[in-house]
Amino acid sequence: MTENAKNKQNLKELVETKDFVEHLSIDCVIFGFHKDKLKVLLLKYHDLDLWCVPGGFIFNDENLNDAAARTLYERTHLSNVYLEQFYTFGDVRRTENNVHQKLLENKNIAVEENHWIHQRYISVGYFALVDYTLTYTFPDSFNEVCRWFDISELPELAFDHKEMIEKGLLHLRKNIDYQVMGSNLLPDKFTMKELQHLYEAILGEPLRRNNFQRKILSLNILERLEKHFTGSANKAPYLYRFLDNSEIKNLDFDK
């Protein structure tokens, strides 16, 4: 079977599925960090110059959060990712100009006008910070390529996915200390400079070194380790690690 015929078959099977919860979908905004840049993971639609965040539907007998993990795996082969809900997108107009219609037309697949794929969809937005390791592509019924994009250089996006990415980024910025601490975007031991670069990439602006260091240390989420010897001994920086949740004593007001 040719690639094109296989895609058509996949898409046909998808639209013939009868046991999805109607009106409801899932979308995953997946951030990564590479060479001091914040990246987001996008999929390209077949035959169109249009991208989207990995998303999918929920089976009738499936828990919402399980569907999010499954859908992300099916689309990207990322597993064991800690997905966190950040917002549910429910404007009436968000699924107007439905790209699915175009995909079906392109493949000559006919569905009734009131088919679920053309309905209004409310989408639960999930969010993750992952290692920047995904390098392959996973063609499926909708999408042909999976790729990281710099958040300052996004391609054209379907539906309201640009707004989703912006809202996901705001969520990340607002919760930056918890999120960065819980992620594995840095090696186990890191320098203050590496941590500052990660914060700068997420916040999208340069930070003053002294201010950053003072604020981050006041959070009491870091332990200072031995110095990191690079050869030029007089410049050896300290290494740090994030404390485990069980080690954090000073986050609360009263401890």
Added chain:
Amino acid sequence: MTENAKNKQNLKELVETKDFVEHLSIDCVIFGFHKDKLKVLLLKYHDLDLWCVPGGFIFNDENLNDAAARTLYERTHLSNVYLEQFYTFGDVRRTENNVHQKLLENKNIAVEENHWIHQRYISVGYFALVDYTLTYTFPDSFNEVCRWFDISELPELAFDHKEMIEKGLLHLRKNIDYQVMGSNLLPDKFTMKELQHLYEAILGEPLRRNNFQRKILSLNILERLEKHFTGSANKAPYLYRFLDNSEIKNLDFDK
């Protein structure tokens, strides 16, 4: 028409509604503060000793967030409340043992087995901090009384509403500084002691005065005003107010 007949009529009209988005509902966890206690607003079901948070459905042509505001107003007559999404509840089993079935039986209203009211529902949870001013009751198709409860003394709750309240409370605790600052739970000017009592009610534990004061002042969200003279001049405490967003210069890392 008797009260009972009116309720039956209301409930009949509701289940005859055809233009709700199926499978999707809204629930609002509304917190208030009164006499140093954190309260949550609950509704009692007709003829049952069972309570719930104010909730409802979304019309097909209605934005999700608009539906949340409408539904809260219809159930409680609270308007102009800033509602914030905090979590979407989507476990398959959450709408098993559907209380709606019992309500319909009690009123002798028959609906088909596959009626939308018996379906699986995924519910978008909204959250608000409001003035503790609501004192009336608003009987409607489902509920007969609207009342504040101390969060440590909750009655029996329908569906997964106990979990909703717990998750709403966690959200509030995690975002306590932003939430308290944006709310009007305190008068415009307040003492450090009043603010501490509010934090203690939300966090559910006593705080040490010195630690609290040091931490809260380090957030740079307060302005210290004139002293509050109570008569015994030697004990007059300072008054504080929250800075407006436009006045906050030191929340970010770099400013």
